[in-house]
Amino acid sequence: MGYDPGKFFATLAGLCEAVGGGLLFLGLVTPLAAAIVLGTMINAMHVTWPHGLEGYETALLFAVAAVALGFTGPGRFSVDHGRPWQRHGIVWGVGAVVLGVVAAVITLLVK
16 A cells, blocks of 8 residues: 555554544544544545545545535534534634645655
8 A cells, every 4th residue: 555654654544543532523623633644545535546436435424424524514413512613614624624735645645
């Protein structure tokens, strides 16, 4: 896959998926969680791109869902309910997308 050292990047990806997914599930710091998941899924799409849509469709689905949650904010039953980033979804959503893409590009350049 081209990630060197492989064990480090595999551990990092696993932690990002677990932490980002857990934060999205709880609705806690949703914009940051969306950025974490988006960055990880961009790297996953990069790895599975040669296999076509069947390879990267799941990562694409998770990335789109993370972006959507970054823009819409957490729901009424989330830990983030009533926090500032819930009321300003567009600004925080754009920030989450930019942060996620920048993190993914840096990872792809360093790998």
